[in-house]
Amino acid sequence: MIVALGGGIGASKLLLGVCQAIDPAELTVIVNTGDDFVLHGLTICPDLDTVVYTLAGLADQERGWGIENDTFNALSWLARYGREAWFNLGDRDLATHVHRTALLRQRLTLTEVTDLIRRSLGVRARILPMTNEPVSTIVLTDEGPRPFQEYLVRDGARHAVRAVSFEGVKRSRPAPSVLEAIEAADGIILCPSNPVISVGPILAVPGIRDALRATVAPVVAISPVVGGRSLKGPTDKFLAGLGYEVSALSVARLYQDLLDLFIVDRLDVELLPAIEALPVKARTAETVMDNLERKISLAKETLSWLASLRPE
């Protein structure tokens, strides 16, 4: 059993590769819910949806969010009613939020709802929210605090980041099966997601970081920073905003208490000595996953490293 932690597009790309490399039923994904928010009265879980849609083969590859070939007629009508229309909601995607919100109001947990949704869409990997309690990633910008989606989507990530907090995380508990999955894992992958606002919230849920430190299973992370910049999304802005150098080395530092191996892009081969001096074992790989072949190839490499690190 492989356990992966992450959220969003970077994670989904790797996970698509993992599902080609092993039986997807052998994969459990623990997903960030710090981006979740309520809009138009609907509970929206961007990272859970990106992972589920991607593994279902339904994600819109070009846009990087939502469902392929979706239409936007409900959104245009919501705008007509004067509702905020900055968060793109396709009509099919909207159905997911309506369904989820209806089930949550019937007192199902987010874990249960997520499981129903991924099964309905034919996803065989198990997808777990990090917690069933509400946690909100708040970005403290030079213009004041912003919930993550407002910072990213509404404001186009244009404000300088000064700090990040995860509201509610101290009172949160790992969702059912999260700690059990980590304990039972043969190998654990920290996906190439934003270490501050995608993997960060997961590690901040009380008990999860400790479980990753305690497990005998090897833990491997893949750097989302290549050649001093993030391939996708605002990872560079978050690292810089929090006072870190924008480099794979900074990511390795954030994870160093957990890691058995850190994978950086071949472009960053010169960082290996500094990473190994942390000390964190490091290797290079081709980490830019711009086609399915490369996703599968990085997944296979990661899995074979995990196998080689496994205790006898």
Added chain:
Amino acid sequence: MIVALGGGIGASKLLLGVCQAIDPAELTVIVNTGDDFVLHGLTICPDLDTVVYTLAGLADQERGWGIENDTFNALSWLARYGREAWFNLGDRDLATHVHRTALLRQRLTLTEVTDLIRRSLGVRARILPMTNEPVSTIVLTDEGPRPFQEYLVRDGARHAVRAVSFEGVKRSRPAPSVLEAIEAADGIILCPSNPVISVGPILAVPGIRDALRATVAPVVAISPVVGGRSLKGPTDKFLAGLGYEVSALSVARLYQDLLDLFIVDRLDVELLPAIEALPVKARTAETVMDNLERKISLAKETLSWLASLRPE
């Protein structure tokens, strides 16, 4: 000021004519909410929506429900999640229900929500729900009780009707402005809607029937039954199911305590003596509104009768 009572398609056709015949700002419509129900966690108000969409010029004329040129992508996705898909929800129409549900959860009343929606869609006539309390029209069929939309849409109105009840109506109060509008009206129209399940629930809200009896303004009704059958919808099944003859005369009997004038189709001219014997003053008109011209013409005729009946 003209006040009209009704719900659904028959009412909307006439009201479209009224809005051409007078300044729409001079019209208040009191609409049945007994058909309202919750589906997918959303509050759906079929009669309010039909009236608003029609007066906004957005109704789908061919289908008779929903918004013209709407798409159904969210619905197909809801079905994919195993949700009930018997109630057709277009993507634009879904936005109305999402918007309304979000506002109701913010503690706005249905009156306030309806007013926001009709203004957003450019409807100048005032549209009032009959009540802000939940009332459910329940059809007792030979297969057991059915909420109205399940009887009509899900089961295709195929079960025999034995009785009808309006759950919650005894505890309900007229929505704000309803009694005031009736009291201030220069004329009142009972639209050619189903007298049992469209106008019936409105008259069953405590205080509304009494206000209609008490007002000095003339009250005119138009028969939805022509030549012994209903032009649209299951009015005939409801009249027959409740033991009434399917005829304009039965409709006149249901309203006789309220009416100053009852308008029947020219086809039913032979019913005039029986209606006048109730005694209810009766006239004939061309009541089949199969084009805009006929809607306007029936509206004008109705308005001029109202004017002629007005006390000096």
